[in-house]
Amino acid sequence: MNFRAPRGTHDILPKESGQWQFVEQKFSELCRRFSYQEIRTPVFEQTELFARGVGDGTDIVQKEMYNFEDKAGRAMTLRPEGTAGVVRSYIEHGLASEPSPIKLFYNITAFRYEKMQKGRYREFRQLGCECFGSKSASADAELITLLWLFFSELRMKDIHLEVNSIGCPLCRPAYKEALTEYLRPHLSKLCEDCRRRFATNPLRVLDCKEESCRKIAQDAPKSLEHLCPECLAHWEGLLSLLDTFAIPYNINPKIVRGLDYYSKTVFEFISENVGTQGTICGGGRYDGLVEELGGPATPGVGFALGVERLLLELEAQGFSFPEPVDPTIFIASFPEQRLLANQLAFSLRKEGLHAEVDICERSFKAQMKHANRIKAKYLLVLGDEEAKQMCGRIKRMADGAEKELSFSELASFLVNFEE
Numbered sequence: 001m002n003f004r005a006p007r008g009t010h011d012i013l014p015k016e017s018g019q020w021q022f023v024e025q026k027f028s029e030l031c032r033r034f035s036y037q038e039i040r041t042p043v044f045e046q047t048e049l050f051a052r053g054v055g056d057g058t059d060i061v062q063k064e065m066y067n068f069e070d071k072a073g074r075a076m077t078l079r080p081e082g083t084a085g086v087v088r089s090y091i092e093h094g095l096a097s098e099p100s101p102i103k104l105f106y107n108i109t110a111f112r113y114e115k116m117q118k119g120r121y122r123e124f125r126q127l128g129c130e131c132f133g134s135k136s137a138s139a140d141a142e143l144i145t146l147l148w149l150f151f152s153e154l155r156m157k158d159i160h161l162e163v164n165s166i167g168c169p170l171c172r173p174a175y176k177e178a179l180t181e182y183l184r185p186h187l188s189k190l191c192e193d194c195r196r197r198f199a200t201n202p203l204r205v206l207d208c209k210e211e212s213c214r215k216i217a218q219d220a221p222k223s224l225e226h227l228c229p230e231c232l233a234h235w236e237g238l239l240s241l242l243d244t245f246a247i248p249y250n251i252n253p254k255i256v257r258g259l260d261y262y263s264k265t266v267f268e269f270i271s272e273n274v275g276t277q278g279t280i281c282g283g284g285r286y287d288g289l290v291e292e293l294g295g296p297a298t299p300g301v302g303f304a305l306g307v308e309r310l311l312l313e314l315e316a317q318g319f320s321f322p323e324p325v326d327p328t329i330f331i332a333s334f335p336e337q338r339l340l341a342n343q344l345a346f347s348l349r350k351e352g353l354h355a356e357v358d359i360c361e362r363s364f365k366a367q368m369k370h371a372n373r374i375k376a377k378y379l380l381v382l383g384d385e386e387a388k389q390m391c392g393r394i395k396r397m398a399d400g401a402e403k404e405l406s407f408s409e410l411a412s413f414l415v416n417f418e419e
């Protein structure tokens with residue numbers, strides 16, 4: 001029987017993992033600059049958390065979750081996103097009683113049973129941030145500047161920020177009403193999904209990709225025209241901060257997001273290149289979520305970016321990732337000196353050096369071939385004489401230059417050649 005990775009999942013092979021590490025490190029380094037600290041939460045949570053958090057009526061909860069019953073009969077779900085779990089943890093561990101803001105970042109695997117496409121998978125990775133305890137537009141703007149810096153430092157082109165405000169529980173009902181009235185005469189022309197959304201969450205009709213729905217959404221009333229004074233002040237505050245930071249944006253009334261917890265700000269970073277899956281990052285404010293999940297009323301704002309989509313985009317733009325670092329030294333030996341070669345490699349590694357040695361019992365000739373293949377910068381050959389004297393000639397592979405060194409001097413000499 002031939003086993004294959006499950007549909008919608010993919011292995012990250014050694015030749016790709018360096019790219020992953022590069023963007024993950026870049027992201028955590030940037031989070032550090034903004035005082036975001038890492039949080040790690042479980043891969044699975046109670047199903048109810050996502051039903052309540054993400055929203056019963058959403059596509060994610062209705063169609064896409066990996067649900068299972070554990071051996072004790074509890075309903076569990078592989079997390080389809082990171083926010084609900086982080087909020088659960090924030091409440092459970094009393095982080096609300098610590099001084100605000102609480103700024104958290106994460107690097108997670110998420111699971112959604114979606115139709116496979118380029119950039120859309122059933123297991124995918126997200127880098128995300130959540131900020132709790134500030135209702136100010138400064139918190140929204142700070143997260144956007146973090147993302148902006150991240151994309152700029154990766155020299156990404158053709159990516160734009162789309163922003164909108166979908167109001168709050170005070171002003172959204174009237175907007176929903178206006179939208180429903182607008183959509184009602186067009187109901188028969190909406191796609192099947194949108195006919196369902198019409199009853200559960202009519203805002204989602206606005207971001208449907210179906211041509212017939214897009215046409216109808218074109219002239220729909222806009223949430224921005226229905227904001228209450230508080231939401232309007234927050235919205236204007238955000239735009240003026242983005243202007244101050246010279247971060248370009250498009251106001252896009254069709255950005256409504258596919259999760260129920262949002263209020264006020266919603267935003268996406270969209271690229272034109274990643275097939276049809278151009279949304280690299282999405283986020284927004286969720287001032288009611290902590291309370292909804294059983295915690296004290298606490299404002300929150302965050303985002304998550306899809307790492308697969310980000311890497312597809314970087315690849316399309318010809319980004320040159322740092323190459324893997326080659327070993328500094330390969331220690332070749334004849335059979336009698338194999339143990340010494342291994343000991344010497346171990347002692348260099350203890351000094352923090354990248355040293356390689358044969359562990360496959362290769363012939364001497366095969367070891368030399370291997371040293372070339374792995375592009376070791378230096379070569380040391382151990383024979384009887386070297387073992388007796390505890391010193392040897394190391395050869396610089398690039399130009400063949402040789403240097404006689406005692407084994408005790410080796411580490412301090414090589415340290416200068418580590419990258």
Ligand code: HAM
Pocket residue numbers: 080081082083112114119120121122123124125126128129130258259279280281282283284285301302303304305306307308309
């Ligand atoms: P989301 O828009 O559902 O938001 O996902 C965020 C990002 O994850 C998307 O923009 C996309 O890049 C990536 N993504 C989503 N689904 C897939 C998939 N099936 N395959 C590959 N990549 C995917 C959230 O998850 C919210 N929790 C974001 C957030 C955090 N809002 C506030 N805080």
